[in-house]
Amino acid sequence: MISFPQILFGFFSFALVVFLFLFILTSIRERQVRAVIISLLLLIFTLFGTIFSLIFFKNEILLALDVSFFLSILLLFFPFMRGKAVLVVDPQNRYDERDIMFARARYVRGTPQYRDYYSRRPERKKIDDAIRAMPKLLSPGGKYYDPVRSAIAKNYFEINKKLASLVEGRPADKKKKIEPIQATRLLKDMARKLGAVDAGIARLNPAHVYSYIGRSPGRYGIPVNLKHHFIFVFAVEMDFKAMVRAPQLDVVIESSQKYLEAAKIAIAIASYIRSIGYEARAHVDTNYRLMLPAAAVDAGLGEVGRLGILIHPRYGARVRLGAVSTDLPLNVDEPITFAVQQFCGECKKCARNCPAGAISSRKSRNVRGVVKWSTNQAACYRYWREVGTDCGICMRVCPYSKPNNFVHNVIRFAATNSPLSRKLSILADDLFYGKKIRI
Numbered sequence: 231m232i233s234f235p236q237i238l239f240g241f242f243s244f245a246l247v248v249f250l251f252l253f254i255l256t257s258i259r260e261r262q263v264r265a266v267i268i269s270l271l272l273l274i275f276t277l278f279g280t281i282f283s284l285i286f287f288k289n290e291i292l293l294a295l296d297v298s299f300f301l302s303i304l305l306l307f308f309p310f311m312r313g314k315a316v317l318v319v320d321p322q323n324r325y326d327e328r329d330i331m332f333a334r335a336r337y338v339r340g341t342p343q344y345r346d347y348y349s350r351r352p353e354r355k356k357i358d359d360a361i362r363a364m365p366k367l368l369s370p371g372g373k374y375y376d377p378v379r380s381a382i383a384k385n386y387f388e389i390n391k392k393l394a395s396l397v398e399g400r401p402a403d404k405k406k407k408i409e410p411i412q413a414t415r416l417l418k419d420m421a422r423k424l425g426a427v428d429a430g431i432a433r434l435n436p437a438h439v440y441s442y443i444g445r446s447p448g449r450y451g452i453p454v455n456l457k458h459h460f461i462f463v464f465a466v467e468m469d470f471k472a473m474v475r476a477p478q479l480d481v482v483i484e485s486s487q488k489y490l491e492a493a494k495i496a497i498a499i500a501s502y503i504r505s506i507g508y509e510a511r512a513h514v515d516t517n518y519r520l521m522l523p524a525a526a527v528d529a530g531l532g533e534v535g536r537l538g539i540l541i542h543p544r545y546g547a548r549v550r551l552g553a554v555s556t557d558l559p560l561n562v563d564e565p566i567t568f569a570v571q572q573f574c575g576e577c578k579k580c581a582r583n584c585p586a587g588a589i590s591s592r593k594s595r596n597v598r599g600v601v602k603w604s605t606n607q608a609a610c611y612r613y614w615r616e617v618g619t620d621c622g623i624c625m626r627v628c629p630y631s632k633p634n635n636f637v638h639n640v641i642r643f644a645a646t647n648s649p650l651s652r653k654l655s656i657l658a659d660d661l662f663y664g665k666k667i668r669i
């Protein structure tokens with residue numbers, strides 16, 4: 231006759247077998263060969279181990295194993311320590327857009343911008359000159375340059391630039407009456423229907439607004455004067471299959487396409503808000519007036535990870551952001567935390583895999599009033615110019631960037647709730663997907 235410890239043991243083993251089976255199917259779909267092989271071996275081991283244990287182990291041993299199984303599940307999934315969010319120390323410290331690498335890369339020798347910038351930041355001149363002398367992104371000379379495929383991304387970026395004239399405009403003379411709850415629902419719905427996977431709203435924190443314009447052509451050095459009260463931020467998902475090919479061309483084609491999609495959504499929403507009589511500005515690639523990852527954190531879209539960009543709870547680093555600032559009254563969302571700070575504190579996979587050594591593997595520290603990890607923008611961008619794409623290796627290897635499906639969501643849920651799960655999932659990620667990727 232079958233005993234209770236045997237039934238319980240059979241149940242736990244069955245649950246593990248089902249999970250491993252789903253993991254194999256998921257890995258096949260994601261074309262992760264190493265993960266398929268290792269999980270298949272684990273599945274075979276579990277099946278034989280279960281049969282062996284049921285035949286040869288006494289009930290007392292099986293009961294002890296049942297109790298250990300039960301305790302492990304509790305330790306792995308029970309919300310013991312969900313973790314802390316990013317610590318904002320000095321929210322008044324605004325950032326000058328002229329300092330970001332994308333702005334610096336455009337300063338042409340002999341121009342007033344060039345003279346102005348390097349008279350104030352002479353220590354950056356040598357490294358920036360060296361980067362400017364390298365082949366441009368998506369141009370001949372870059373490692374992954376392809377005359378036909380590079381032109382796809384180039385074309386998307388060019389269209390994005392042409393959209394600059396649509397980001398701002400005068401609102402209609404008469405304000406239409408709309409309740410914040412209705413306006414909030416309407417904008418989120420609109421963003422989703424236009425292609426966003428998530429959207430959130432925050433009060434616009436002036437500390438996240440750039441102090442001076444750096445990137446918009448012809449507007450270098452103009453003080454940013456963004457007085458809107460709310461910021462509507464949304465995320466567009468980047469395709470996992472393209473991301474796993476980082477740093478090849480597929481990544482920059484994907485990101486340029488998603489920047490374009492984000493621009494379409496932001497411009498459509500800003501234009502709609504203005505049509506009902508409220509002020510609104512779309513913030514799109516090369517034409518931002520604020521730091522989007524910081525605003526996205528405020529709007530509850532995720533947390534900023536070690537790699538320096540937003541990590542979304544379901545899509546990880548595989549998102550592109552867009553935003554609309556407005557004075558249309560809206561209901562705000564709360565920031566969220568899912569233990570990214572704790573996870574990144576131990577993981578360091580992006581830092582280990584970054585070919586430019588641009589991501590810090592040290593502890594987070596106070597960077598302009600926010601406790602976070604510092605990244606070396608110049609080293610990162612220099613690598614982009616070397617390969618001619620926007621790299622994306624850090625986004626590719628980040629364990630949070632796995633697709634939004636049952637198997638990965640179970641692992642994300644466990645890592646959010648339990649310190650033990652975080653440690654195990656970091657080890658498991660290295661085991662199943664490799665500690666270091668081959669480029």
Ligand code: SF4
Nearest residue numbers: 584610621622623624
């Ligand atoms: S994009 Fe590439 S070079 Fe830049 S930080 Fe990430 S891995 Fe490093």
Ligand code: SF4
Nearest residue numbers: 535574577578580628
């Ligand atoms: S790879 Fe690891 S350390 Fe880097 S951002 Fe992702 S979770 Fe954090």
